[in-house]
Amino acid sequence: ILDDQAERILYANVQLVPDPGVPTAETGTRHRSAERTARQTGKPVISVSESMRIVSLYVDDTKHVLEDIASILFRANQALATLERYRSRLDEVSAALSTLEIENVVTVRDVLTVVQRAEMVRRIADEITAYVAELGVDGRLLELQLHELMDSVESERSLVVRDYQPNRRKRLESVLTELGAIPAGRLLELRTLADVLGFSVADGGLESPVSPRGYRQLSRIPRLPARAADRLVERFSSLQRLLQAGLGDLDDVEGIGEARARSISEGLSRLAESAVMDRYNH
16 A cells, blocks of 8 residues: 555555445456446555466546556557647648648638647647556656647647637637547547637638648747737737838837837748748748
8 A cells, every 4th residue: 555646555465345335347356456446435446366367456436447558558659649730730730731821811610720730739648648647667668759749839829829810719628629529530620629629610611711820830940939920910910010110110019129019020031031931942
């Protein structure tokens, strides 16, 4: 029996005697006691059957049978390969969106495609996170690879929603939660994503033009505080107006100042040039 932090052994070689009235679906004495103890105490209980080479974990009403490390690693590496492909595709559609933003020709479809890809990446990552937890110390390398592949994905998803959410009646956290609750089969339907974000696609459909507020591009400018980015969006309301703003216009925004205004102007110009170059290179 361990403490709540699983750092110290409190008791060893003791017999657990849970309430026999607690229901259990197990047949063996050891597993019945483990399941009843988990249900009665709400604490995780591990039962090991050496003869059958089975390790079972009970938490409340949930049972999870641990598999051998080789099997978990095989599935985890397959999932990691899928994550790499999904991340590569996300980077492609994200770069394409940046170019379209600079040219001011973004459609609802372009936005939803990025959100869709980001959500697909996040879900595969959640699956790998479960494998990492089950592998324990054997999952350290996998965990490092996962962190590297997931760098900036969550922020990208949030920034796209902030940039394009038609009305801000729903909080960002609520939108992200609703995206995460979409069934896997319906994630491929862009109209489902449109409903969650608040787009009305009845009239112009998925090809309706939309404009970003500028959060995503501003996040790419080094050393620009989030609060300063918020003030810039509040002042100019769109990326196109930000791109057209002069140094004096930027300097007038509270908390910006001349030096930061120049940094923002130069940063946006570089982003615009880079986006256009990517367009022609591909």
